[in-house]
Every structure is written in C-alpha cells, then in structure tokens.
Amino acid sequence: MWVLICTALLFSLTERATCQNKAHPAAAPAAANTYSITFSPEKITAQTGLCAVISCTFTHPANVKPTTAIWYKCPSNGKCVQHRKLIFHSKDPSKAQEGYKQRVSLLETDLTKGNCSVIINDIREKDTGMYQFRMLEGPFTYPRKMKITVTGTA
DSSP states (O other): OOOHHHHHHHHHHHHHHHHHHHHSOOOOOOOOOSEEEEESSSSEEETTTTEEEOOOEEOOOTTTOOOOOOEEOOOOOEEEESSSSEESSSSOOGGGGGTTTTTTEEOOOOGOOOOOOOOOOOOOOGOOEEEEETTTTTTTTEEEEEEEEEOOOO
C-alpha cells in the first residue's frame, strides 16, 4: 500500500516539475565539465509514517563515472561539513546510521543516468532537516542541500 502511495507521490512531483519547467524555462544545461545538482521541488513537506522522495538530478565532469552515491543529513545548524549523519551509501548500506538503514534507497541505481533521487520510507519527525548528496567518485559533495519538513499525522 505504501509503495503505491509513494509511487503516486513521485509521479505527482514529476508532473509538477514538468509543468513548472514549461512555465519557467530552466537555465542552460551545465557544461560537461562541471558539477551541478537540481532538486524538484526545492523543498519537501512530508507527513509522519508516509514516505518522502528527494527528486534530484546531477551532472559531473565527463571524465568521472559515478558508481557510488552517498546521502547525508546535516546537523541542525545546517553546516554539513562536520557531524553529519550518513543516511545512505549505495555500495555499503551498513555504513548508514541506525534509524536510516533499510528506510532509504535510490530510485535509480545506475548513477550514470544522472539521477540521484532517493526515497525515505516511514518518515519520522526527527527526519526534519537538510540533506546533501555526495558522489564518491571525484570525490565531490554537492553544496546545494534539500530541506525536508516532517509534520505529525493528520
């Protein structure tokens, strides 16, 4: 049941992003030798017990072949350099912090497609915060972050 709800949410976000892109044309594509990340939507509000989908795409230099995705939850001060929590590691899921293991997964496992979208299942109020993507190859941590706000049940 939750899978169906999350799938419907993902399609809803994709459709909204498509409509927004038609109404407000995006900037020119990033050059082939740069790193960039795009979130759509820019921030998420989710309800406890459901799922949250961080929908994102990324670019990287042509000479880099991405194979490992890492997602972090930043501390409450928003500075995601120290004391960040590793919530997802595509090559070694055991590295994820307790409480995130088996709740976070990539929507597309082939990172060469430029899709860094993840789903967080059974979202909890303590999941509220800023999230950041890192590609191990390079290595490169994308500076832009995604904000998730989790509200109580209705």
